[in-house]
Amino acid sequence: MKHFDLSNYGWGLPLKASSYAYKVDGALSILHWAMFIIFFFWAVYMAYCLINYRQSKSPKAEYTGHGTWKTYITDVLIFVFEVWLLAAVGIPIWAHIREDLPKSGEAVEVHVVAQQFNWLFQYPGPDGQFGNRSAQFVHLRNPLGIDPGDVRGNDDIISINKLYLPMGKKALLKLTSMDVIHSFFIPEFRLKQDNVPGMVFPVWVEPILTGTFEIGCAQLCGSGHYRMRGDAYVLSPEDFDQWTQTASAEMQQHLTER
Ligand SMILES: [Cu+2]
Structure with a gap:
């Protein structure tokens, strides 16, 4: 009998060999792609701020702020996404693995x-x-x-x-x-x-x-x-x-x- 197969491991996640492996990896992929997209836009926004609010253009700091409801849009989007990921993706997969025990x-x-x-x-x-x-x-x-x-x-x-x-x-x-x-x-x-x-x-x-x-x-x-x-x-x-x-x-x- 073949002793443990190293080729099951490679770049990325190991081979998917159980019925729920695809579900687990699906949730991981959603999370990682979301993190990548959020990271990308934050990096772009940071570069925009560094250039747009450089010292020569905006030499004086403002302490009062001028936030409106619009500044919360990204927070709300991320919050909704996280609740969705947890409630609609994560918990059902977890419940399937933990609670759908065969008789x-x-x-x-x-x-x-x-x-x-x-x-x-x-x-x-x-x-x-x-x-x-x-x-x-x-x-x-x-x-x-x-x-x-x-x-x-x-x-x-x-x-x-x-x-x-x-x-x-x-x-x-x-x-x-x-x-x-x-x-x-x-x-x-x-x-x-x-x-x-x-x-x-x-x-x-x-x-x-x-x-x-x-x-x-x-x-x-x-x-x-x-x-x-x-x-x-x-x-x-x-x-x-x-x-x-x-x-x-x-x-x-x-x-x-x-
Ligand atoms: Cu042990």
Whole structure:
């Protein structure tokens, strides 16, 4: 399997690999173009003032001012634009990403557990049910501490630093941490969310491209923060089903040695 693809990054923003990446980039583009236009006109206006009100032409400072309502036009335009950007563009996109969570049965569900300095992924396996986890069962061979007495966990898949997702299907990721605050970040998905110990944050993503995408930790979490990375492999739905079968079978074999 290909290890993270550097060609996903280039000039400008990274490759757009999720259904909402276009929306996020659209909002960023509007903001940057607006800033560029505002900057341009301010620069032109400043040059106009420097020339038009140069000392030889206007030697005496005026303190009273002669502002009329017209001087507020630009302020009002920028204010209206900013309110529009926030209310009509930003908040709906944010709400879509944060609140349009797929229901448990409709999506591929993965538990994402951050740990200094790895990403641990738990899949429910073919039975669709997650086995319970408990700290008392954590072992080198059982890094997530899946309860060996819980039959639901017998076919669960544990993957370290490798996240597998099917293309074109929604994935519901439940984020938590074992130790300190980490932040789950996949630039190509435009997805970033803190992993907080003792809490579970659900996030969702719908990959629209197959390929390998880098997972980084976006929260300084200790001396090994720099190497806390992984890869997200987006497979075709058939390949993903195949992977689920194979990985689960391997885990069950592994379990007998647990
Ligand atoms: Cu981290």
